[in-house]
């Protein structure tokens with residue numbers, strides 16, 4: 001399928017949110033064929049009390065302190081207000097470990113939605129920004145419609161990520177992307 005042009009959405013850079021340097025640049029992906037959606041599962045009251053940038057810094061520090069995580073786990077994140085954030089190096093492999101990446105992770109771009117989506121749904125602004133980001137990534141990498149949730153990873157099938165509500169939203173995201181990026185109507 002040939003993707004239609006999609007403009008790059010506004011993305012808050014690492015400098016703008018106050019990222020620390022990565023522990024390493026990580027391993028570069030050899031191919032890009034999948035988008036994987038996550039939530040951070042942080043308590044929503046905490047999410048609502050912190051700024052989106054503060055949450056980015058908290059997640060990055062948490063991940064920098066984990067063995068094998070070279071940087072924040074995700075390539076992109078979307079905050080409670082729908083702001084899109086730059087995460088780890090876009091060309092780097094895997095959301096977590098560079099050496100222990102599962103086959104599922106190796107060709108994936110990982111997007112995290114801040115909050116716990118077992119307990120609430122995305123706002124319309126968050127949904128729109130997520131679609132803008134996925135549309136641009138599908139155009140840039142010609143990913144087709146390979147849009148998954150973290151729990152689709154066979155090695156993390158007991159994981160609730162990206163939250164039940166976000167997971168349930170993936171089929172409608174695919175319908176939207178199919179029409180917007182590939183001109184395909186899925187009924």
Ligand SMILES: [Zn+2]
Nearest residue numbers: 038039150161
């Ligand atoms: Zn996840």
